[in-house]
Amino acid sequence: MKIKCLIIDDEPLAVKIIKKYLEKFDNYEIVNTCNNAIEAFDILQKEQIDLIFLDINMPKLNGIDFIKNLNNPPFIIITSASSEYAVECFEHDVLDYLVKPIFFKRFMKALNKISRIVHLQNHSSKKNLKKLNSKHSPPTHFFVKVNKKMVKINFKDILYIESLKDYVSIKTVYEDYTTHNNLLKISKLIPENDFIRIHRSFTISLHKVEAIDGNRVQIENKMIPIGRNYLKEVKTKILNGVNV
Numbered sequence: 001m002k003i004k005c006l007i008i009d010d011e012p013l014a015v016k017i018i019k020k021y022l023e024k025f026d027n028y029e030i031v032n033t034c035n036n037a038i039e040a041f042d043i044l045q046k047e048q049i050d051l052i053f054l055d056i057n058m059p060k061l062n063g064i065d066f067i068k069n070l071n072n073p074p075f076i077i078i079t080s081a082s083s084e085y086a087v088e089c090f091e092h093d094v095l096d097y098l099v100k101p102i103f104f105k106r107f108m109k110a111l112n113k114i115s116r117i118v119h120l121q122n123h124s125s126k127k128n129l130k131k132l133n134s135k136h137s138p139p140t141h142f143f144v145k146v147n148k149k150m151v152k153i154n155f156k157d158i159l160y161i162e163s164l165k166d167y168v169s170i171k172t173v174y175e176d177y178t179t180h181n182n183l184l185k186i187s188k189l190i191p192e193n194d195f196i197r198i199h200r201s202f203t204i205s206l207h208k209v210e211a212i213d214g215n216r217v218q219i220e221n222k223m224i225p226i227g228r229n230y231l232k233e234v235k236t237k238i239l240n241g242v243n244v
Contacts, residue, residue, distance in 0.1 A: 007033040008040045009055040018053050021107045037066035049074045056080040067092045068143045077110050142189040144179040159219050160204040198234045199227040
Protein backbone atom coordinates (compact mmCIF):
# COMPACT_ATOMS: atom_id res chain seq x y z
CA MET A 1 0.00 0.00 0.00
CA LYS A 2 1.38 3.37 -1.03
CA ILE A 3 1.61 6.27 1.40
CA LYS A 4 -0.17 9.22 -0.21
CA CYS A 5 1.60 12.55 0.28
CA LEU A 6 0.71 16.23 0.06
CA ILE A 7 3.44 18.90 -0.10
CA ILE A 8 2.50 22.40 1.17
CA ASP A 9 5.24 24.96 0.60
CA ASP A 10 5.44 28.36 -1.10
CA GLU A 11 9.08 27.81 -2.13
CA PRO A 12 9.28 26.04 -5.53
CA LEU A 13 12.83 24.83 -4.84
CA ALA A 14 11.77 23.21 -1.56
CA VAL A 15 8.88 21.45 -3.29
CA LYS A 16 11.22 20.26 -6.04
CA ILE A 17 13.68 18.78 -3.51
CA ILE A 18 10.99 16.94 -1.54
CA LYS A 19 9.49 15.55 -4.75
CA LYS A 20 12.93 14.42 -5.91
CA TYR A 21 13.58 12.63 -2.61
CA LEU A 22 10.15 10.95 -2.52
CA GLU A 23 10.49 9.68 -6.08
CA LYS A 24 13.30 7.42 -4.87
CA PHE A 25 10.80 5.38 -2.84
CA ASP A 26 8.22 3.16 -4.53
CA ASN A 27 5.87 3.10 -1.55
CA TYR A 28 5.29 6.88 -1.53
CA GLU A 29 2.93 8.67 -3.91
CA ILE A 30 2.72 12.45 -4.32
CA VAL A 31 -1.00 13.17 -4.65
CA ASN A 32 -0.68 16.95 -4.94
CA THR A 33 1.37 20.04 -4.11
CA CYS A 34 0.22 23.55 -3.20
CA ASN A 35 1.83 26.83 -2.19
CA ASN A 36 -0.58 27.84 0.58
CA ALA A 37 -2.52 26.18 3.39
CA ILE A 38 -5.92 27.49 2.29
CA GLU A 39 -5.70 25.52 -0.94
CA ALA A 40 -4.61 22.48 1.08
CA PHE A 41 -7.94 22.40 2.97
CA ASP A 42 -9.76 21.82 -0.33
CA ILE A 43 -7.34 19.07 -1.35
CA LEU A 44 -7.82 17.28 1.97
CA GLN A 45 -11.58 17.31 1.42
CA LYS A 46 -11.21 15.61 -1.97
CA GLU A 47 -8.22 13.30 -1.55
CA GLN A 48 -7.08 10.63 0.90
CA ILE A 49 -3.80 11.96 2.34
CA ASP A 50 -1.61 9.91 4.69
CA LEU A 51 1.34 12.28 5.07
CA ILE A 52 1.79 16.05 4.76
CA PHE A 53 5.09 17.87 4.27
CA LEU A 54 4.30 21.31 5.67
CA ASP A 55 6.15 24.62 5.64
CA ILE A 56 5.52 27.11 8.47
CA ASN A 57 5.92 30.61 7.03
CA MET A 58 3.42 30.86 4.18
CA PRO A 59 1.00 33.51 2.91
CA LYS A 60 -2.67 33.61 4.00
CA LEU A 61 -2.33 31.03 6.80
CA ASN A 62 0.83 29.77 8.48
CA GLY A 63 1.56 26.09 9.01
CA ILE A 64 0.87 26.03 12.75
CA ASP A 65 -2.57 27.61 12.41
CA PHE A 66 -3.26 25.17 9.58
CA ILE A 67 -2.52 22.23 11.90
CA LYS A 68 -4.78 23.67 14.61
CA ASN A 69 -7.70 23.74 12.18
CA LEU A 70 -7.37 20.17 10.96
CA ASN A 71 -9.92 17.51 11.84
CA ASN A 72 -8.38 14.03 12.09
CA PRO A 73 -5.02 15.17 10.69
CA PRO A 74 -2.77 12.77 8.77
CA PHE A 75 0.88 12.40 9.75
CA ILE A 76 2.73 15.71 9.41
CA ILE A 77 6.42 16.40 8.78
CA ILE A 78 7.38 20.06 9.13
CA THR A 79 9.81 21.51 6.57
CA SER A 80 10.91 24.94 7.78
CA ALA A 81 13.83 27.30 7.28
CA SER A 82 13.85 27.98 11.02
CA SER A 83 13.98 25.72 14.06
CA GLU A 84 12.23 28.25 16.34
CA TYR A 85 8.79 26.63 15.92
CA ALA A 86 9.90 23.08 16.71
CA VAL A 87 8.66 22.94 20.31
CA GLU A 88 5.23 24.30 19.43
CA CYS A 89 4.90 21.96 16.46
CA PHE A 90 5.76 18.87 18.48
CA GLU A 91 3.09 19.92 20.97
CA HIS A 92 0.67 19.40 18.08
CA ASP A 93 1.99 15.87 17.51
CA VAL A 94 3.90 16.41 14.27
CA LEU A 95 5.88 13.34 13.30
CA ASP A 96 9.15 15.14 12.59
CA TYR A 97 10.65 18.59 12.03
CA LEU A 98 13.10 19.09 9.15
CA VAL A 99 15.12 22.30 8.93
CA LYS A 100 15.98 23.60 5.46
CA PRO A 101 18.15 22.94 3.59
CA ILE A 102 16.94 19.38 3.93
CA PHE A 103 19.58 16.75 3.26
CA PHE A 104 18.65 13.32 1.97
CA LYS A 105 20.09 11.43 4.95
CA ARG A 106 17.94 13.44 7.38
CA PHE A 107 14.94 13.08 5.08
CA MET A 108 15.33 9.29 5.12
CA LYS A 109 15.37 9.30 8.91
CA ALA A 110 11.96 11.00 8.91
CA LEU A 111 10.56 8.48 6.43
CA ASN A 112 11.87 5.63 8.56
CA LYS A 113 9.55 6.82 11.33
CA ILE A 114 6.62 6.43 8.96
CA SER A 115 7.82 2.97 7.91
CA ARG A 116 8.01 1.79 11.53
CA ILE A 117 4.50 3.03 12.23
CA VAL A 118 3.08 1.37 9.11
CA HIS A 119 4.86 -1.86 10.06
CA LEU A 120 3.30 -1.76 13.52
CA GLN A 121 -0.11 -1.04 12.06
CA ASN A 122 0.16 -4.09 9.85
CA HIS A 123 1.51 -6.51 12.44
CA SER A 124 0.60 -5.43 15.95
CA SER A 125 -2.47 -6.34 17.97
CA LYS A 126 -5.59 -4.18 18.14
CA LYS A 127 -4.51 -3.06 21.58
CA ASN A 128 -1.19 -1.76 20.29
CA LEU A 129 -2.87 -0.11 17.35
CA LYS A 130 -5.20 1.78 19.66
CA LYS A 131 -2.23 3.02 21.69
CA LEU A 132 -0.31 3.93 18.54
CA ASN A 133 -3.14 5.97 17.11
CA SER A 134 -4.15 7.67 20.35
CA LYS A 135 -2.46 10.89 19.31
CA HIS A 136 -4.75 10.98 16.30
CA SER A 137 -7.95 10.80 18.32
CA PRO A 138 -10.77 13.05 17.10
CA PRO A 139 -10.22 16.75 17.82
CA THR A 140 -12.35 18.56 20.37
CA HIS A 141 -11.99 22.11 19.04
CA PHE A 142 -10.98 24.32 16.13
CA PHE A 143 -9.57 27.82 15.69
CA VAL A 144 -11.05 30.78 13.80
CA LYS A 145 -9.76 34.27 13.21
CA VAL A 146 -11.68 36.88 15.20
CA ASN A 147 -10.45 40.49 15.11
CA LYS A 148 -6.98 39.44 13.84
CA LYS A 149 -6.66 36.84 16.62
CA MET A 150 -6.96 33.04 16.31
CA VAL A 151 -9.60 31.99 18.84
CA LYS A 152 -10.09 28.44 20.12
CA ILE A 153 -13.69 27.19 20.08
CA ASN A 154 -14.65 23.89 21.69
CA PHE A 155 -17.21 21.82 19.77
CA LYS A 156 -19.13 21.04 22.97
CA ASP A 157 -19.71 24.75 23.64
CA ILE A 158 -21.29 25.58 20.26
CA LEU A 159 -25.04 26.23 20.21
CA TYR A 160 -25.44 27.12 16.54
CA ILE A 161 -23.66 28.82 13.67
CA GLU A 162 -25.33 31.52 11.58
CA SER A 163 -24.34 32.85 8.16
CA LEU A 164 -24.28 36.65 7.86
CA LYS A 165 -23.41 37.28 4.20
CA ASP A 166 -19.60 37.52 4.19
CA TYR A 167 -19.34 36.64 7.88
CA VAL A 168 -20.28 33.79 10.18
CA SER A 169 -21.54 34.15 13.75
CA ILE A 170 -20.67 31.25 16.06
CA LYS A 171 -22.94 31.22 19.10
CA THR A 172 -21.53 29.37 22.12
CA VAL A 173 -22.73 28.89 25.67
CA TYR A 174 -20.19 31.48 26.80
CA GLU A 175 -19.74 34.01 24.04
CA ASP A 176 -20.55 34.90 20.42
CA TYR A 177 -17.78 35.04 17.81
CA THR A 178 -17.98 36.71 14.40
CA THR A 179 -15.45 35.71 11.77
CA HIS A 180 -14.92 36.61 8.11
CA ASN A 181 -15.78 33.23 6.62
CA ASN A 182 -18.64 31.22 5.15
CA LEU A 183 -20.91 28.59 6.64
CA LEU A 184 -19.76 25.81 4.31
CA LYS A 185 -16.10 26.12 5.31
CA ILE A 186 -16.90 26.36 9.02
CA SER A 187 -19.20 23.33 8.75
CA LYS A 188 -16.28 21.27 7.39
CA LEU A 189 -14.33 21.94 10.60
CA ILE A 190 -16.92 20.50 12.97
CA PRO A 191 -17.89 16.81 13.50
CA GLU A 192 -20.82 15.84 11.27
CA ASN A 193 -22.20 13.43 13.87
CA ASP A 194 -22.76 16.28 16.32
CA PHE A 195 -23.93 19.07 14.01
CA ILE A 196 -26.41 19.40 11.17
CA ARG A 197 -27.21 22.05 8.54
CA ILE A 198 -30.90 22.91 8.94
CA HIS A 199 -31.17 26.01 6.74
CA ARG A 200 -29.04 27.83 4.18
CA SER A 201 -28.12 30.22 7.01
CA PHE A 202 -27.90 27.88 10.01
CA THR A 203 -25.94 24.88 11.27
CA ILE A 204 -26.88 23.69 14.75
CA SER A 205 -25.56 21.41 17.48
CA LEU A 206 -27.78 18.33 17.74
CA HIS A 207 -27.05 18.13 21.46
CA LYS A 208 -28.32 21.64 22.17
CA VAL A 209 -31.82 21.25 20.66
CA GLU A 210 -34.48 21.65 23.37
CA ALA A 211 -37.61 21.36 21.23
CA ILE A 212 -38.99 21.12 17.70
CA ASP A 213 -41.95 23.37 16.94
CA GLY A 214 -43.25 22.77 13.43
CA ASN A 215 -40.53 23.98 11.09
CA ARG A 216 -38.41 25.50 13.86
CA VAL A 217 -36.02 24.21 16.51
CA GLN A 218 -35.47 25.78 19.88
CA ILE A 219 -31.96 26.22 21.26
CA GLU A 220 -31.98 28.07 24.57
CA ASN A 221 -34.34 31.01 23.91
CA LYS A 222 -33.68 31.14 20.17
CA MET A 223 -36.18 29.75 17.63
CA ILE A 224 -34.28 28.76 14.48
CA PRO A 225 -36.08 28.05 11.18
CA ILE A 226 -35.68 24.74 9.38
CA GLY A 227 -35.48 25.09 5.61
CA ARG A 228 -38.11 23.18 3.66
CA ASN A 229 -35.51 21.05 1.88
CA TYR A 230 -33.89 20.12 5.21
CA LEU A 231 -37.03 19.39 7.25
CA LYS A 232 -37.32 15.61 6.85
CA GLU A 233 -33.62 14.89 7.44
CA VAL A 234 -33.42 17.27 10.40
CA LYS A 235 -36.40 15.79 12.22
CA THR A 236 -35.19 12.24 11.56
CA LYS A 237 -31.72 12.97 12.87
CA ILE A 238 -32.82 14.95 15.93
CA LEU A 239 -35.47 12.43 16.93
CA ASN A 240 -33.31 9.44 15.96
CA GLY A 241 -36.28 8.12 14.03
CA VAL A 242 -38.41 7.94 17.20
CA ASN A 243 -41.58 10.00 17.57
CA VAL A 244 -43.34 9.32 20.88
